[in-house]
Amino acid sequence: MNPVLIAVIVLGAVALVCGLLLVMASHFMAVPVDEKFLALREVLPGANCGGCGYPGCDGYAKALADGREEKTNKCSAGGNEVAEKLAAACGKSFEEAEKRVAFVQCRGEIGLTEKKDEYQGTKSCQAARLLFGGDGACQYGCLGYGDCAAICPQGAISLIKGVARVNPERCIACGQCLGACPQRIIALIPFNAPVKVACSNKEKGAVARKKCSGACIGCSLCARNCPAEAIQVEGNLARVNYERCEGCGACQGACPQKCIL
Amino acid sequence: MSEVSKLLLITFSMIFTENYVLVQFLGICPFLGVSKEFDSCLGMSGAVIFVMTLASAVTWLVYTFLMVPLGLEYMSTIIFILVIAALVQFVEIVLKKFIRPLYESLGVYLPLITTNCAVLAVTLLNIEEHYNFIESVVDGLTAGIGFGLALILFCGVRKALERAKPPKPFEGLPITLVAAALTSMTFMGFVGIADRLFG
Structure with missing residues (x-):
């Protein structure tokens, strides 16, 4: 018999056996998935930012599907659009999502304030603050080394003239920068404040x-x-x-x- | 050489002297991709150890009982890729059904290494070295452990890199590759030890 033919037949047979095995496995060992969870998860944006207080969109969808979570307006990344769809999927009345945005409560730009000493260590606010409470003249202000910018999943924070500034169009109000800022000067405020x-x-x-x-x-x-x-x-x-x-x-x-x- | 000392030699050389990532430069893609966070390192290492061991066992059986009798030794690469890919999919389904916690910790990483070159290399080299079944399985297991060791060590190096400030053209991937090269050089120091120890 032609060796090429043997090779083709064997490879085809192996592939067929593998394929059949997988089909049978997925048929007999299928794990039932909660339909409601899938529907809810489909609606959520998938940013996995944690702004709702759950570990990622999967966590929030699961909590909603199980009935552990009542509120359908917790997704800050999705806003009203997502809240409406979630409410419809859960059979609840629609509550307006409060759109919020992170805001850095400092305007200590270079020119308005000064550095009290020269810091040459690791470029991190956390580290800079350990040394005599930071290098800024004002011990409450933004240190400007961008710990918040580094943690922002949306790339919404940039350093302008030595102070962190949030781009409200990009911010999804997940609140991660609030925890990353050692000065605790970032707050979530209403979007239209x-x-x-x-x-x-x-x-x-x-x-x-x-x-x-x-x-x-x-x-x-x-x-x-x-x-x-x-x-x-x-x-x-x-x-x-x-x-x-x-x-x-x-x-x-x-x-x-x-x-x- | 007795069987036990041969297994010890395989173990030592796969983890240190012949480390797949740092000495043979296989599986560099997941090595660079997943070494940023310690948790994902552990997950990836677990998945690699798991898949390499299973793949070694299965491909050895396929080779010995299917390909050798039919005279298809030259087809090993393509058939092994097929078998490994199907195997990983199958294992994923089984884990999902019966061992949920393991599935959730390995889940993301399993499909990533379906046709990884390091996994394929383990199975092909098993055949090339004429290992028997036990040796193949041990080879797969220890190659996976070696991969995990390299990954976890390099994760530490990368954590230190994050705080360093390299010159502008080196930022990001270039300095990571330089660091990987230096890490790999440390493993070159093991060359020659294995033969003296177990030879």
Whole structure:
């Protein structure tokens, strides 16, 4: 018999046996998969960012399918669109997803503030902070070594003039940068927040101003000018209560330091 | 040479002197791809050990009882690829059904190494060296362990690299390859030891 023919036949036979084996295996040993889980998982964006509080989209879909999780609006990456589909798939009424965005509460750009010493170690905020609380004149401000930018799964954070800046179009509000920042100056705020305080300094006004000419000096002018009483000054630092804020912008005009953006 | 000392020789040479990744430069793709995180290193190593051992056993049987009688020794590469690919798929299905935790820890990595060159090399070299069944299985197992060792060691090197600041043109993959070369040089030091120890 022709050796080529033998080779072809044997290879074909081996392939056939393997194929049959796999078909039988997948038929007899099929693991039933929850239909609801698959449907929910299909809806989720697959960013696996953890913004919902579960380990990845699989985790959230599983929790929803099992009935452990009630809320269908937890996916910050997907926003309203996904929340609507999830609610439909679970047979629940649609709740609007609160679209949020990360915001770095510091505007200590080069020029407004200075470095108090020269740091030459590992380019990491975590490491820089271990050495006398960082190299910035203001010990509360952004260190500018980009730990947040490194962890951001969307590449939404970039360093501009030595301060981390979030691109709101890209941010999916997963909150990973909040934990990565050793200064804890990144916050999740509503996407459409009309005003935001770009400072985290808690020192007394004169001291803060000396270190950074863009610092909040805790003068309370914003709080006094706010018609909705949405701003409170605690520890020499103004903070906006977004549930009350009406977005009139009176605080921005009143702020002598122009640190309310 | 007694059987036991031959097995010891195989073990030692597969892990150190003939390490598939660092000495023979096979399976470089997963070596560079999965060595960033320690957890994925462990998962990948587990999958490689598992598949190499199984593939060695199965391909030895296929070769000895199917290909030799039919005079098809020259077809080993293509038939082995076929058999290994089918085997990995089959094992994946079985694991999914019966050993769920193992499936979940190896799951992602199994399809990745279906037709990996290191896995294929193990099975082909088993035949080339005229190993018997036991020797083939031990060879597969220890080659997998050697792969895992290289992967985990290199993971440590990469962690250190992350903190280093190489010149601009070397950033990223180039410096990783340089580091891999240096790691591989350390393994060159084992050459010659095995024969003296077990020969």
